[in-house]
Amino acid sequence: ELIFRSEGLTKVYRTGDVSVYALRGVDMRLHAGELTVLLGPSGSGKSTLLNILGGLDRASEGRAWFRDHELTAMTDRELTAYRRDHVGFVFQFYNLVASLTARENVELVTEIARAPMPAAEALAMVGLDHRLDHFPAQLSGGEQQRVAIARAIAKRPEVLLCDEPTGALDSKTGIQVLEALERINRDLGTTTVVITHNAGIQAMAHRVVFFADGRINEVRENATRARPA
Ligand code: ADP
Ligand code: ADP
Numbered sequence: 001e002l003i004f005r006s007e008g009l010t011k012v013y014r015t016g017d018v019s020v021y022a023l024r025g026v027d028m029r030l031h032a033g034e035l036t037v038l039l040g041p042s043g044s045g046k047s048t049l050l051n052i053l054g055g056l057d058r059a060s061e062g063r064a065w066f067r068d069h070e071l072t073a074m075t076d077r078e079l080t081a082y083r084r085d086h087v088g089f090v091f092q093f094y095n096l097v098a099s100l101t102a103r104e105n106v107e108l109v110t111e112i113a114r115a116p117m118p119a120a121e122a123l124a125m126v127g128l129d130h131r132l133d134h135f136p137a138q139l140s141g142g143e144q145q146r147v148a149i150a151r152a153i154a155k156r157p158e159v160l161l162c163d164e165p166t167g168a169l170d171s172k173t174g175i176q177v178l179e180a181l182e183r184i185n186r187d188l189g190t191t192t193v194v195i196t197h198n199a200g201i202q203a204m205a206h207r208v209v210f211f212a213d214g215r216i217n218e219v220r221e222n223a224t225r226a227r228p229a
Pocket of ligand 2: 045
């Protein structure tokens with residue numbers, strides 16, 4: 001079952017008379033329930049693609065769908081509702097509220113979600129059940145990122161989009177963050193897309209998509225990770 005699909009997806013940034021092609025006709029298919037990794041050099045278009053899939057940015061040409069819904073045909077209001085109801089985001093920087101505990105940071109989201117997970121349960125999923133009442137400044141970088149991940153999953157999104165979640169972490173701490181994403185993918189079945197340079201992810205992913213210069217070069221399936229049911 002496909003959850004995302006794109007045809008000829010193109011993104012051009014125009015500044016004055018300079019045009020930068022971030023995406024040059026990307027045809028892509030992502031399978032529901034899978035953990036997919038986007039790899040490729042800096043500037044190859046990975047973030048641009050992730051932002052379009054998440055409804056944070058618009059394509060210049062081509063089409064993209066989330067299930068039966070055409071993202072590239074949505075109004076701004078529809079894209080906002082799509083992001084709110086279906087997508088969790090994780091970025092390199094955690095953006096936690098310094099004056100709130102881990103639990104309270106997660107509760108900020110669960111207050112407005114329709115069928116949220118209790119904050120303590122979301123934090124347990126990322127291995128932070130012993131840090132509920134800690135403030136961000138009392139947590140390591142990896143722990144803060146795991147709070148951000150708990151916040152992203154607490155509204156039970158169908159899709160979790162992660163742009164360099166390990167970018168500010170050393171590789172060992174980064175692995176712990178990626179393991180939290182793998183657990184979420186396994187236990188909740190959340191379709192997960194991750195941009196990371198941490199090589200540890202390749203064994204965890206169902207599929208690795210290689211980008212170069214605004215195009216998909218290669219898609220490699222990981223035979224050692226069973227497909228989701
Ligand atoms: P990465 O995705 O590799 O972490 P960034 O997203 O920070 O890197 O930026 C990738 C490239 O996009 C950089 O070369 C940066 O200069 C360029 N870039 C990002 N945002 C803008 C912008 N608003 N205007 C112009 N160039 C930008
Ligand atoms: P990656 O995530 O693979 O590093 P990006 O999607 O961030 O790549 O960037 C792809 C290309 O688009 C790069 O050449 C980058 O400089 C350019 N780019 C990204 N964002 C902007 C922006 N806001 N304005 C102008 N150019 C941008």
